[in-house]
Amino acid sequence: MLRLSKPQTSTWKRTLTTMATRAIVYESDGNPASVLSAVTCPPLPNPTGSSIALKHVLSPVHPSDINAIEGVYPYQPRPRQLDVGGRERTLRIPGNEGLGEVTDVGEAVKGLKKGDWVVFGKKQSGTWSSGQILEEKDVIKVDRESGISAVNAATLVVNPFTAYNMLSDFVDLQPGDWVVQNGANSAVGQAVITLARLRGLHTINFIRKREDLSDVQTYLKSLGATHVMTYDDLEDKTITEQVKEWTGGKDIRLLLNCVGGKATTRMLRLAGKNAHFVTYGAMAKEALSFPPSVFIFNNLTAHGFWQTEWFKQKSQQESARIIGELVKYMATGKFKEPNHEIVNINGKISDQEATTIIRDAISKVAHGSGGKKLLLQMDPVQP
Numbered sequence: 001m002l003r004l005s006k007p008q009t010s011t012w013k014r015t016l017t018t019m020a021t022r023a024i025v026y027e028s029d030g031n032p033a034s035v036l037s038a039v040t041c042p043p044l045p046n047p048t049g050s051s052i053a054l055k056h057v058l059s060p061v062h063p064s065d066i067n068a069i070e071g072v073y074p075y076q077p078r079p080r081q082l083d084v085g086g087r088e089r090t091l092r093i094p095g096n097e098g099l100g101e102v103t104d105v106g107e108a109v110k111g112l113k114k115g116d117w118v119v120f121g122k123k124q125s126g127t128w129s130s131g132q133i134l135e136e137k138d139v140i141k142v143d144r145e146s147g148i149s150a151v152n153a154a155t156l157v158v159n160p161f162t163a164y165n166m167l168s169d170f171v172d173l174q175p176g177d178w179v180v181q182n183g184a185n186s187a188v189g190q191a192v193i194t195l196a197r198l199r200g201l202h203t204i205n206f207i208r209k210r211e212d213l214s215d216v217q218t219y220l221k222s223l224g225a226t227h228v229m230t231y232d233d234l235e236d237k238t239i240t241e242q243v244k245e246w247t248g249g250k251d252i253r254l255l256l257n258c259v260g261g262k263a264t265t266r267m268l269r270l271a272g273k274n275a276h277f278v279t280y281g282a283m284a285k286e287a288l289s290f291p292p293s294v295f296i297f298n299n300l301t302a303h304g305f306w307q308t309e310w311f312k313q314k315s316q317q318e319s320a321r322i323i324g325e326l327v328k329y330m331a332t333g334k335f336k337e338p339n340h341e342i343v344n345i346n347g348k349i350s351d352q353e354a355t356t357i358i359r360d361a362i363s364k365v366a367h368g369s370g371g372k373k374l375l376l377q378m379d380p381v382q383p
C-alpha cells in the first residue's frame with residue numbers, strides 16, 4: 001500500500017478496480033543514478049473525510065530534487081512505509097513540485113471536485129509517483145478553465161515564483177531599469193527574462209558557451225532577453241564599456257546568481273552604485289568570491305534567496321496573489337512554458353525498465369540539461 005500524508009486507517013475502503021501505483025523511490029541517499037528505482041505498490045484506497053485522491057499529471061525534476069536525493073539539501077523527502085510486492089519497506093519518494101488532477105474526494109472535502117487541477121502547498125510532496133492521497137489543505141487549486149497549460153501549471157510554484165520574488169523583493173525596479181543574470185537559460189532564468197519583459201525591464205543574460213549558442217540566444221531573445229552573452233565574454237575587460245553603452249550609463253542595481261565560481265566574480269564588475277547581488281543557486285559547485293572594490297566603491301549588498309524560506313515567512317494570501325498573477329500571464333500566452341522534455345514512464349513497462357528510464361533521465365540532468373526542464377509523466381501500472 002502506498003501510504004501518503006498519514007498512515008491509513010481501517011475506515012479506508014480499498015478500490016478494487018483502480019490500477020496499481022508506481023513510485024520512484026530510494027532507501028538511502030546517494031548518487032541518484034544509482035540509488036533510485038521504480039516500484040509498484042497496491043492501488044490507492046478511496047479517499048475519506050477531508051482527503052483527496054490525485055493522479056500526478058506532470059512532475060518536474062529540479063536540481064534541488066537531485067540535491068535532496070544526494071542528501072545535500074536542507075529538506076529530504078520523508079521516509080514512508082510502502083508495500084512493495086507484499087513486503088513492507090521504508091522508502092522515500094522524491095518530487096517537490098508537480099501538477100495533480102483530483103480523481104476522487106472524501107465526503108468532507110469542500111473546495112475540490114473530480115477533474116480539478118492542484119499544485120502542492122507542502123515541500124517534498126512526493127510527486128515522482130503516479131498518484132497519491134493527500135489532505136485538501138495540502139494542495140492549492142489552479143484554475144484549469146483559465147487555459148493554463150499542464151506544463152506551466154506543473155512548474156508554477158518553484159521557478160516562476162522565485163523569479164517573481166527576486167525581481168520584486170530587493171530593488172524597487174522601474175520600467176527601463178537593467179537586470180544582469182547568469183544561468184540565464186535555466187528555467188528560473190527564462191522566468192526572470194519573461195517577467196522582466198512584462199515589467200518593462202531590460203536584461204543582460206549570461207550562459208555557458210555551447211555548440212548551439214546562437215539557437216539558445218535566439219530562443220532567449222524570443223522570450224524578451226535584451227542581450228545574451230557567454231561567461232567567456234566576461235573575461236574581456238572591455239565588457240564594462242560595452243554594457244555602459246547599452247545602458248546609457250544607467251547603474252545596474254540587480255544581479256542574479258544561479259551559478260557561482262569565477263565567472264560570477266567577473267560578472268560583479270557590471271554592478272552599478274548601490275547594487276544588490278542575489279544568489280539563489282550554485283550550479284558550478286564552486287565558492288563565490290567578491291572583488292573588495294564592489295563593496296567599497298559601489299556599496300554592493302549581497303543576499304541569498306530561498307523560495308522555501310519565503311513561503312514560511314509570507315502569508316497564504318500573498319502566495320495566492322502571486323499564483324493568480326502568474327496563472328493569468330500563463331493562461332493568456334504572456335508567459336511561455338519553460339523549454340522542456342517529457343519523460344513518460346508508461347504503465348505497461350516493468351519496474352526494471354522504468355528504473356532504467358529514470359536513472360538515464362537523472363544522469364542527463366546531472367550532466368547539464370541544456371536548459372531543458374525534465375518532466376516526469378508517470379502512469380499507473382497496468383495489469
Ligand SMILES: NC(=O)c1ccc[n+]([C@@H]2O[C@H](COP(=O)([O-])OP(=O)(O)OC[C@H]3O[C@@H](n4cnc5c(N)ncnc54)[C@H](OP(=O)(O)O)[C@@H]3O)[C@@H](O)[C@H]2O)c1
Binds near residue numbers: 064158184306
Ligand atoms: N533558491 C531558491 O529558492 C531556488 C528556487 C528555484 C531554483 N533554484 C536553483 O536555481 C538553479 C536553477 O534551477 P532550475 O530549475 O532553473 O534549473 P534548470 O532549468 O535545470 O537549469 C540548470 C541550469 O544550470 C546550468 N548549469 C548546470 N551545470 C552547470 C555548471 N557546472 N556550471 C554552470 N552552469 C551550470 C545549466 O546550464 P547548461 O544549459 O549550460 O547546462 C542551466 O542553465 C538551481 O541551482 C536550483 O537549485 C533555487
